[in-house]
Amino acid sequence: MASGTALIYDEEMTTHKLLWSDPICDIEVPERLSSSYEQLRSYHLVERCVHVPAREGSEEEILLVHSLEHLEVAKSTQTMNEEELKRVSENYDAFFFHPSTYRCARLAVGATLQLVDAVMSGKVRNGMALVRPPGHHSQRNAANGFCLFNNVAIAAEYAKLKYGLQRILIVDWDVHHGQGTQYIFEEDPSVLYFSWHRYEHQEFWPSLKESDYDAVGLGKGKGFNINLPWNKVGMGNSDYLAAFFHVLLPTAFEFDPELVIVSSGYDSGIGDPEGQMNATPEVFAHLTHFLMQLANGKLCVILEGGYHLKSLGESVCMTVKTLLGDPVPQVSGEMAPCLSAVESIQNVRAAHKPYWKWLAYEDTSFLQNLSTKSHFLKTANSNPSTEHESKITNNNDTVKVDRFLELHMKNILFPVPPIKTATTGCEGSEHFLSEHVQLVKEMDKTEVEALVSGFYADLVKDNKTLLSLGSMFVILDKILKKEVCNGIATSPTAALSAAVALRHSVRLGFQRVLCVFVGDMQMIPNTEDGKMLIINICEKEQSGKTSCKHYFSLNWKEDAEGNDFFSAVLGFILPVAYSYQPNLTVIAVGPNRNLGISGISLLVALIQGLAESRIFAVIEDTEISLMQNVAKLLVGASTPAFGIYVPPTQEKVNRIKALRDQFQQEWKMLQCSGDIFI
Ligand SMILES: CC(O)(O)CCCCCNCCCN
Numbered sequence: 001m002a003s004g005t006a007l008i009y010d011e012e013m014t015t016h017k018l019l020w021s022d023p024i025c026d027i028e029v030p031e032r033l034s035s036s037y038e039q040l041r042s043y044h045l046v047e048r049c050v051h052v053p054a055r056e057g058s059e060e061e062i063l064l065v066h067s068l069e070h071l072e073v074a075k076s077t078q079t080m081n082e083e084e085l086k087r088v089s090e091n092y093d094a095f096f097f098h099p100s101t102y103r104c105a106r107l108a109v110g111a112t113l114q115l116v117d118a119v120m121s122g123k124v125r126n127g128m129a130l131v132r133p134p135g136h137h138s139q140r141n142a143a144n145g146f147c148l149f150n151n152v153a154i155a156a157e158y159a160k161l162k163y164g165l166q167r168i169l170i171v172d173w174d175v176h177h178g179q180g181t182q183y184i185f186e187e188d189p190s191v192l193y194f195s196w197h198r199y200e201h202q203e204f205w206p207s208l209k210e211s212d213y214d215a216v217g218l219g220k221g222k223g224f225n226i227n228l229p230w231n232k233v234g235m236g237n238s239d240y241l242a243a244f245f246h247v248l249l250p251t252a253f254e255f256d257p258e259l260v261i262v263s264s265g266y267d268s269g270i271g272d273p274e275g276q277m278n279a280t281p282e283v284f285a286h287l288t289h290f291l292m293q294l295a296n297g298k299l300c301v302i303l304e305g306g307y308h309l310k311s312l313g314e315s316v317c318m319t320v321k322t323l324l325g326d327p328v329p330q331v332s333g334e335m336a337p338c339l340s341a342v343e344s345i346q347n348v349r350a351a352h353k354p355y356w357k358w359l360a361y362e363d364t365s366f367l368q369n370l371s372t373k374s375h376f377l378k379t380a381n382s383n384p385s386t387e388h389e390s391k392i393t394n395n396n397d398t399v400k401v402d403r404f405l406e407l408h409m410k411n412i413l414f415p416v417p418p419i420k421t422a423t424t425g426c427e428g429s430e431h432f433l434s435e436h437v438q439l440v441k442e443m444d445k446t447e448v449e450a451l452v453s454g455f456y457a458d459l460v461k462d463n464k465t466l467l468s469l470g471s472m473f474v475i476l477d478k479i480l481k482k483e484v485c486n487g488i489a490t491s492p493t494a495a496l497s498a499a500v501a502l503r504h505s506v507r508l509g510f511q512r513v514l515c516v517f518v519g520d521m522q523m524i525p526n527t528e529d530g531k532m533l534i535i536n537i538c539e540k541e542q543s544g545k546t547s548c549k550h551y552f553s554l555n556w557k558e559d560a561e562g563n564d565f566f567s568a569v570l571g572f573i574l575p576v577a578y579s580y581q582p583n584l585t586v587i588a589v590g591p592n593r594n595l596g597i598s599g600i601s602l603l604v605a606l607i608q609g610l611a612e613s614r615i616f617a618v619i620e621d622t623e624i625s626l627m628q629n630v631a632k633l634l635v636g637a638s639t640p641a642f643g644i645y646v647p648p649t650q651e652k653v654n655r656i657k658a659l660r661d662q663f664q665q666e667w668k669m670l671q672c673s674g675d676i677f678i
């Protein structure tokens with residue numbers, strides 16, 4: 001299993017710079033690279049990465065995507081004087097040449113390919129390349145938008161050629177549309193390109209009709225180009241997460257890529273003068289964490305834009321920290337996507353319904369009554385409550401943003417707990433013991449009996465249960481004190497252990513405990529006070545207990561051969577969990593589980609983004625192999641194989657939709673269609 005995170009940076013890429021005055025291009029400065037690298041060093045992240053050197057991309061590699069003419073023009077600029085450089089630059093929209101631009105652009109291509117090689121060869125699991133000039137606007141025969149060669153597009157063609165890959169996912173979270181990348185792959189079904197971008201109904205640069213949600217790809221490439229336009233500024237963390245839950249991730253898991261490449265622009269972050277958005281740096285940790293669960297963790301992050309140096313640096317550090325496997329910090333802000341974002345999400349889902357199985361039963365009836373809808377949206381749009389009031393009045397006030405970020409990041413970065421996982425040394429744990437795992441001592445009986453007082457005392461029949469409860473308390477204490485990040489225990493009665501763990505956690509002071517229980521929960525604690533939120537994934541409705549705001553019984557019987565649980569995890573469980581913002585997650589698997597190991601692994605892998613990755617898992621002690629899988633995930637040793645993707649049946653889609661319709665006002669991250677306002 002590959003491990004380690006590559007970091008590729010070469011100071012020479014700072015030599016490319018603007019020689020004359022040009023208010024459009026003057027934000028693309030060398031300090032973008034050097035200050036990001038310095039920020040990584042200040043958080044001691046550089047030394048934790050595997051250093052991989054950059055190299056020059058060869059002409060042959062550049063010709064994988066670009067025309068010979070484009071290459072020759074670029075090459076010829078090396079010997080030009082300022083006058084000539086200016087003249088050549090004027091042939092392009094928003095691009096500038098410097099005598100060292102060609103050299104830097106070749107280094108940017110080479111650095112990107114070095115990262116692909118390091119990941120594909122298994123030398124590292126993932127990595128980041130800090131490069132400039134960026135790439136995603138450049139086209140076969142033209143430079144554009146600060147980009148000369150399309151680093152990410154060349155990387156995808158290179159990976160197909162050298163490693164025989166047939167499915168590559170490119171995620172472009174830069175705030176501008178990577179039209180260059182779209183043009184290059186729009187007829188290619190082997191490359192799925194996803195981009196969100198500031199659009200404002202075609203007002204915002206590059207102001208192209210083909211940047212809208214209905215540009216789905218051409219010919220065989222139909223369905224493999226996904227555009228999510230932001231028609232307002234001020235989009236924030238909840239909008240970005242909603243886009244992942246309700247558009248990108250379900251598609252990505254169905255596509256099942258062999259490699260994921262990110263066109264990682266941070267101008268979609270708060271403070272950026274181009275993006276004018278409100279998303280804070282820690283959201284990039286969550287986006288990165290989600291993408292790490294694909295392609296067996298093979299993830300290459302390539303820098304594109306980002307023009308507010310402090311915001312850029314913090315977001316780069318959040319990305320690298322997550323690539324290294326650190327716990328994911330709590331995401332800030334109200335978990336409620338704005339109406340405009342939900343409308344864009346609904347439109348892109350409708351546009352892609354014909355191409356993706358997970359959308360087969362998507363309700364697109366809203367397209368019929370579009371007239372009334374657009375009328376409503378105009379009125380809905382007018383009242384501010386459905387739009388984000390922008391936290392920072394205008395992003396151009398750089399110093400104000402610097403101060404905001406200074407304070408904001410203080411409570412985000414906590415010391416990484418030395419030990420990742422605590423366990424009780426239960427059978428099967430010998431397989432994954434490592435320096436990341438701490439064996440906790442057993443608690444003595446009297447102490448345990450004192451803790452399991454009152455309600456549950458009479459339920460504790462035998463010694464075995466008592467001992468398992470004892471070690472559970474020790475683990476929960478360690479998690480609370482942040483001595484460990486997460487823990488796992490087995491139990492002869494997982495239902496009892498979970499119920500005791502929930503009460504104990506609330507008593508220990510956890511204010512919001514999320515419990516995901518797989519199997520028959522038997523005893524269901526009272527969730528009236530909102531200090532717990534329980535999602536019980538069971539085969540049949542629990543005894544008369546209907547779903548309410550803090551208790552959901554999600555009936556799910558997994559299809560035999562594959563894993564159809566994606567739509568429940570991505571379309572329901574994660575949106576509810578992120579809306580709830582727990583500070584502890586308890587995952588419990590009881591007897592006669594109705595989910596396959598891969599479905600449970602998917603759940604555990606994705607839910608680690610919550611509660612600063614504080615998870616306590618308690619597994620029925622008959623489930624040895626499940627226990628080992630979950631333990632490996634908690635240690636961070638592997639990204640699980642999620643088994644064969646099975647699309648959800650209409651009945652299951654309707655069940656999720658019914659729950660969504662019923663609870664999307666309470667848990668707003670469930671929203672993915674604008675109908676809520678009609
Ligand atoms: C890599 C990147 O996507 O960040 C580059 C953005 C280029 C923006 C050009 N703006 C041109 C405005 C013209 N009125």
Ligand SMILES: [Zn+2]
Nearest residue numbers: 174175176305
């Ligand atoms: Zn950009």
